[in-house]
Each structure stands twice: as C-alpha cells, then as structure tokens.
Amino acid sequence: xxxxxxxxxxxxxxxxxxxxxxxxxxxxxxxxxxxxxxxxxxxxxxxxxxxxxxxxxxxxxxxxxxxxxxxxxxxxxxxxxxxxxxxxxxxxxxxxxxxxxxxxxxxxxxxxxxxxxxxxxxxxxxxxxxxxxxxxxxxxxxxxxxxxxxxxxxxxxxxxxxxxxxxxxxxxxxxxxxxxxxxxxxxxxxxxxxxxxxxxxxxxxxxxxxxxxxxxxxxxxxxxxxxxxxxxxxxxxxxxxxxxxxxxxxxxxxxxxxxxxxxxxxxxxxxxxxxxxxxxxxxxxxxxxxxxxxxxxxxxxxxxxxxxxxxxxxxxxxxxxxxxxxxxxx
Ligand code: FCA
Numbered sequence: 001x002x003x004x005x006x007x008x009x010x011x012x013x014x015x016x017x018x019x020x021x022x023x024x025x026x027x028x029x030x031x032x033x034x035x036x037x038x039x040x041x042x043x044x045x046x047x048x049x050x051x052x053x054x055x056x057x058x059x060x061x062x063x064x065x066x067x068x069x070x071x072x073x074x075x076x077x078x079x080x081x082x083x084x085x086x087x088x089x090x091x092x093x094x095x096x097x098x099x100x101x102x103x104x105x106x107x108x109x110x111x112x113x114x115x116x117x118x119x120x121x122x123x124x125x126x127x128x129x130x131x132x133x134x135x136x137x138x139x140x141x142x143x144x145x146x147x148x149x150x151x152x153x154x155x156x157x158x159x160x161x162x163x164x165x166x167x168x169x170x171x172x173x174x175x176x177x178x179x180x181x182x183x184x185x186x187x188x189x190x191x192x193x194x195x196x197x198x199x200x201x202x203x204x205x206x207x208x209x210x211x212x213x214x215x216x217x218x219x220x221x222x223x224x225x226x227x228x229x230x231x232x233x234x235x236x237x238x239x240x241x242x243x244x245x246x247x248x249x250x251x252x253x254x255x256x257x258x259x260x261x262x263x264x265x266x267x268x269x270x271x272x273x274x275x276x277x278x279x280x281x282x283x284x285x286x287x288x289x290x291x292x293x294x295x296x297x298x299x300x301x302x303x304x305x306x307x308x309x310x311x312x313x314x315x316x317x318x319x320x321x322x323x324x325x326x327x328x329x330x
Contacts, residue, residue, distance in 0.1 A: 140180025208237025
C-alpha cells in the first residue's frame, strides 16, 4: 500500500514537472533565423552559433530556409503565428528588402539583416534596417594580394597566366569582393588583358563551374590560372573546372572566402588548386545578430544600424584544423 502511494506521488511529481516545463517552453522567447542557402556550411555555422546564443540565454531560435521571396514571406507569417518576436535574415535577394520590411512591420516583428544588405526601390541600401556584415571590399583586396604573392612565389610568367573572376554583380557584397580582388591583382602588376570575367548564374559550385569552364575554353593559350570568386563555392567550382580542363594543381591557385566551406577540400589526400581560404567570422555573425534581436525584443535595446565585422584569416592545409578549432568551428 505504502509503495503504491509512493508511486502515485512520484508519478504526479513527474506529471507536474512535465506541465511546468511545457509552460516554460511555451513562454520562451522565440526568434527566427532565415538563410538563403541552408545547404552552405557558412549558413549552417551561423545557425549553430545562433543556437548557442539561445542556449546561453534561455530562448529559442527557429531556423528557417528562405531560398526565394515566396518562402521568405510565408516564413514570416508562420514565425508570427508561432509567437516569434523577431528574426535575423540573410535574404535570398536584397531587392526583397522593401517587402520584407513591410511584412515585418505588419506582423510586429523586429529584424536584423545579416551578410546581404537590403536594397530599396531606389537601388540604395536600406540603411534604416539594422545590418551586420563584413568589409567585403577589403576582404576581396586581401584575396587578390595573397593570390599574387603565391603566383610570384611559384615564379609564374604572368603573360602566360589567366585570372578567372567568378562574378555575381547583382549582389553588392559579391561585387565588392571580386572588384577588390581585381584591384589588387592590377596593383601588383597582373596584366589587365589576362583578367576574364565569368558571370555566374547561381551562387553555388555548379554556377561557378559552368562560368569558369567557358573562360578556360575561350583562352586555351594560358598555362596557369588564378581563380577568384566571392566565396568558397565560387572558387571551388572554378577549381573543378580547371581540373576538368586538365590543369594540374601546381598550375592553379584559388583562395576562397568564408573558410567554412573548404574543410572537405583541404582534407583531401591529393593537393588541389585550392590553396586556401579567408576565414571570416560566421560564429560572430550568428551569435551577435541573434543577440541583437533578443536584446531588442526583451530589453528594448535597439541595435546599431551598421555593425561591421572585419577579421579575415588565411587558412591553408597546414593550419585550417587549428584555426577552425580555435574558433569553435571544427
Ligand atoms: C554572402 C555569401 C555567403 C557568405 C556571406 C558573408 O551571403 O553568399 O557565402 O560569404 O555573404
């Protein structure tokens, strides 16, 4: 009998705890984190650190894929319906800015843009929307400078060297990076006539592979290639294209941007044309933007309109594991 009563007490205690924890979960502040390319390790890393911010501070992050305008706007409705108070977004298209702002206002959601800055109907940045991003031009300049240093180290004849520039002009951050890179090439004495723009249709490996491939076919006289692009995938596609065209790793130098999306490449047994990547701070991008929204909705602290993040570290085969581990990303 005693045992039965004890069991009953334990059971009701468990049930009570269950109710309490459900209530707590329902009460937790919810914040959305929408990204344009959830398959990219860059965005997965941002998500991971957004989750860390939530765990450290006892709130919840709703991670949502937003690959196009329709799904982005629908996601905002469902965020509001789920009781979210705000969101961070890397938009699939900066020109969606005005519709996203209007929808967020109507649903009473606070928002911070990350990585890709909103562009208004006048073609100018929507500077009223809080934004966190990197100094894209400076990072591009660094990419070009490092590529030239490595080409010089290899003793390449620049007259026989081509540079493929994987461009994506409709995205400002991409334009800033690739134009910065080209500036550095020219400043370091790279022949202008050997710089070939390869407009990418999509910002992924197939997009840069196709565009780079066309350039390689059009310039069969070049013996060496520099591969440039706005991020790791834009460079990786170019590297794959040089391999397809029969170039050896010794005749190709590519340096990515992001650092998150080259781990598998740098782990390959055989050295490839990908020399390294400029590792940015997706940990900071993910954690900080999430906290900006959280502090805004819970404490009324309005975030700065522009938060620049400027660190970029060159990672290569020799140091990538150590650097990524140091930053909690391995
Ligand atoms: C853009 C790119 C991402 C990353 C980010 C900082 O959104 O698409 O790969 O480089 O900027």
